[in-house]
Amino acid sequence: MKFTGQNNEYIEIVSIDKTNAKLLNESKKSALCMVWFKEDGNKINIDAVDYVFNANEIISLTEFHTIKVEAILDAILIRWNRSFYCVVDHDSEVGCKGILYYGASTVPIIKLDEKHIDILTTLFKMLYIEMESRDNLQLEMLQMMLKRLLILCTRLYKDQHLVSKLRTQSIDIIREYNYLVEQHFKTKHTVKEYAQLLFKSPKTLSNLFKKYGDTTPQQFIQNRIMLEAKRLLTYTDKTISEIGFELGFSDVQAFSRFFSKQEGVSPQKFRNREVLPTK
Template sequence: MKYTGRTNEHFEVVNISKENCYILKEGSSDQLSLLWFNTDDNVLIVDAIEYTFNKNQIICTTEFHKIKAVQIRGLQLLRFNRPFYCISNQDSEVGCKGILFFGSSNLPIINLAENDIEILGTVWKMLCIEMESRDNLQLEMLQMMLKRILILCTRVYKTQENFDQLEPSNDTVIRAFNFLVEQHFREKHTVSEYAELLNKSPKTLANLFKKISTKTPLERIKNRRMLEARRLLSYTNEPISEIGYQIGFSDIQSFSRFFKKNESSSPSEFRETHLSKENPVQ
C-alpha cells in the first residue's frame, strides 16, 4: 500500500516475504524505514554485519544503511520520506532523532513487550485502514498514525536503553550529541569538539553517557567512523586511501592502524572478505 502526495510526499506499508524482499534495498535518498518482524529467524546483513531478528523485534534504518536479505520469514515494512514527515523539523513532537534514526553506530533494535505489541498492532491496523482512504484529510491522518508509532518505539527503546536514568534535559543532550556525531564524524574526532557545540564540558558528557551505557562519548565517535569505513570498504570500489581520507585520516598508514585496532583485520583483508559477497535468500 502506497500513498503519494501532491508535493512529493511518499509513504508505504508493505508485507515483506522471501518473494519481495528486494524491496528492502529499494528507496530514494531521503527515506526512513521501520521494519517490524512478525516471525523468528529473519537474517539480514546490515552494513556488513549479519543479524538474526525474531518475532516482535523492530529496527529503524535510514537511506545510509546497506541492507542485504539472507533469510526472510516475514516482516512488515513502513517507509516514508522527508516531505511526508521530517523527524528533524518535528523533533519536538516525536523525539526520535538521535535515538531511532541518525543516532548510533549500532543498529537500534527494539524488543516489544506484550503490552507494546497490542498497542502497536492496533495502531498498525488503523494505519492500514487509513491507507485505503482517499479524502483530503488522508495525509494528516497518516502522519498522525506514523507519529504514534514512532513515539511508541521511542518510548520502548528509551526504557530498554536506560534513558529513564536521565533528566529530560539530559535526554535531549544525549540525542543532540548522537545527531551531531552523525553530521560531523568525518571532520570532528574529539569529545571536546562536540562538547563545545553543545555548550557542555567533556566531563559532563562522559558522566551522562555513563548512566546509560558502557560506551564513552569517544568510543561512539570512533565507532561511527568505523561504521563508515566498513560501509565504504564493503559496498564501494573506492581506493582505501580515499576511504581513510573521507573519515578524517591524512594517510593510509594511520587509517590502517585505526581500522586494524578496531576490526582485528586490515582494510584490504576486510574488503576481500566482504566486497561483493553474495548470500542467497532462503
C-alpha cells in the same frame, strides 16, 4: 498500500515475505523505515554485519544502511520520505532523532511485549483504513498516526536501552551528541569539538555517558567512523587512501593505524576477508 501526495510525499506499508524480500534492499533517497518482524528466524545482512531478527522485534533503518536480505519469513515494512514527515524538523514532536534515526552506530532494535503488540496491531489497522480514505484530511491523519508510532517506539527504546536514572534533559543531550556525531564524524574526531557545539564540557559528556552505558563519548565517535569505514571497504571500490581521506584522516598510515587498532586487522585484510563478520 501506498499514499502519495501532491508534492511527491509518500508513505507505504507492505507485507514482506520471501516472495518480495528484495523490497528491503531498495535504498530510496530521503527515506526512513521501520520493519516489524512477525516470525522468528529472519536473516538480514546490514552494513556487512549478519543479524537474526525474531518475532515482534522492530528495527529502524535509513537510506544510508546497506541491506542484503538472506531470509525474510514474515514482516511488515512501513516507509516514508522526508517530504511526508521529517523526524529532524519535527524532533520536538516525536523525540526520535539520535535514538531511532541518525545517531546509532548499531541497528536500533525494539522488543515488543503483549501489551504493545496489541497497541501496534490496532495502530496499523487504523493506518490501513486511512490509506483507503480519499478526503482532504488524509495526509494529516496519516502523519498523525505515524507520529504516534514513532513516539511509542521511541518510548520503548528508551525504556529498554536507556538507564532509568537519566533525566529527560540528560537523555536529550546524549541524543543531540549522537546526532551531531552522525552529521560531522568525517571531519570532527574529538569529544572536545562536539562539547563546544553543545556548550558543554568534555567531562560533563563523559559523566553522562557513564550513566548511559559502557561506551564513552570518544568510543561513540570511533564506532561511527569504523561503521563508515567498513561500509566503504565492503561496498565500494575506493582505495584505502581515498577512504581514509574521506573519513578525515591526514594520510593513509593514520587511517590504517586507527582501523587496525579498532578492528585488529588492517583495512586491506578486512577488505580481502572471505567471511563477513557476524553478530
